């Protein structure tokens with residue numbers, strides 16, 4: 347399952363939608379909802395990841411699924427249980443949200459069991475979320491996540507924007523995946539308009555998406571070395587990442603590629619010489635990373651910490667619907683770039699990087715493999731970059747329609763479902779981060795590991811808070 | 817091990833001088849001196865994400881890379897607000913982070929500086945003020961310096977941090993007079 351969302355009946359005829367990936371096609375299921383008090387059949391039995399999506403839909407749209415867990419998920423204190431921000435703006439005053447959230451965590455009873463609450467503000471420079479560990483000694487019996495701290499009302503904000511401006515908000519849903527989100531948004535918008543984007547633009551988008559993947563993988567590989575006590579790794583990888591950020595800026599005018607993907611194409615047409623520079627920097631980086639990989643592989647301390655930590659078996663991964671990079675580290679053979687290639691990936695298709703062990707070491711190995719594969723692919727895109735324009739004018743149809751954009755970002759598939767009205771306004775824009783599927787898997791991965799290994803295991807997934815909390 | 821050492825020696829020191837475009841930043845020693853003269857020790861910063869999209873965090877991380885080498889300037893990120901002299905706050909302040917942000921501020925010993933980071937921290941950015949966001953850090957805490965940008969580059973961040981320190985030196989000198 348890719349995603350589940352609700353369009354509340356208050357903004358026209360309501361519906362609950364589920365998007366499924368069947369082979370290389372997206373199957374969209376829709377059930378009409380006439381009245382907010384109606385319940386729909388929950389999908390949590392078939393797709394465990396649906397449980398939180400249904401709870402979030404209840405928080406935002408006021409429409410509930412028939413499911414055992416009816417606790418709020420994204421809602422803490424900023425609005426009340428009778429309010430539904432996507433149906434009507436809550437009437438909350440400026441001070442709302444200052445109270446303390448009294449979420450009912452599941453208690454683990456037993457001799458010697460105690461709880462460790464962590465967050466929302468963590469020790470490092472990372473996003474906020476709350477983790478409740480139940481432990482015996484140092485061993486974790488259970489982890490329960492509480493997210494929603496960075497809920498920013500993104501989906502409501504979309505409805506206030508012009509569809510041709512929405513890509514700027516999409517670009518800021520999850521800052522480390524700005525290309526994936528803005529591309530998915532533009533893909534949906536272009537599908538609504540029936541627009542064929544110029545080839546040069548799709549190739550440049552492909553380059554941006556791969557550069558984004560490389561930036562994130564370099565950052566993570568350094569941070570993971572550091573979490574295993576190898577500061578050398580952090581220094582080396584963060585230096586390489588900075589080098590990539592700088593050359594990215596020289597090509598696209600942005601270190602992080604905010605607002606480079608725009609409706610109808612891309613905002614910048616780089617010149618031949620900066621393209622050549624990017625290509626040579628990528629070659630250097632790939633060579634450096636090969637050396638660093640040997641160093642990581644030879645380092646006994648790193649091997650000790652990575653191997654066998656935070657395991658998600660292929661069987662569990664399948665049940666939970668583990669997706670994207672973390673899925674591929676647990677033998678889930680999905681990579682949309684290869685399975686359902688869109689332009690430019692049908693011209694140059696990457697080989698998916700797969701491992702089966704499902705531990706930290708496997709998630710590190712997939713990153714190393716993908717750095718090599720992505721830099722090869724990006725250089726191939728750069729050397730064969732087609733000529734031509736980089737944007738095409740886009741005109742929206744004057745009828746209500748729904749379209750879906752789907753992009754394999756560095757973390758996994760990012761989905762945008764965009765619905766417009768006859769007047770050309772955004773009626774509903776649902777955005778979905780692969781972290782929705784993978785956060786629950788982290789709760790499983792930590793079981794029987796020790797608390798001090800949590801930062802390392804958590805980092806090996808590196809899931810998004812902002813992309814999830816919306 | 818040999819490979820590790822060879823890489824270390826091969827790459828050498830890559831740290832750059834603090835950005836030259838702002839004169840106030842030119843001299844590393846002067847900067848360090850200034851931090852020392854204000855605090856008598858390293859400046860300790862506690863970062864708080866109050867609803868950021870995470871790109872501001874990525875640039876704050878970059879300050880720690882060997883190129884910007886912020887620790888070399890006598891500035892350190894710390895885990896607890898109780899050890900901090902400065903809060904670096906990102907995001908449009910989601911209402912769900914209000915309590916945590918206020919508590920972090922209260923836990924930071926006086927005198928403390930607050931630097932709001934990014935367009936979001938300055939004025940809510942694209943998220944603005946809504947049922948879910950307060951819309952700026954200054955609506956919640958007294959802000960000393962606000963650094964615009966989406967996300968602001970590491971150089972801009974460094975300038976913001978140093979401006980806040982400088983301002984506090986200024987304030988103290990005034991008080992002494």
Ligand code: SF4
Pocket residue numbers: 518521867868869870871872906907908933934935936937941942965966967968
């Ligand atoms: S200012 Fe820009 S980069 Fe920073 S949190 Fe806001 S949207 Fe993200």
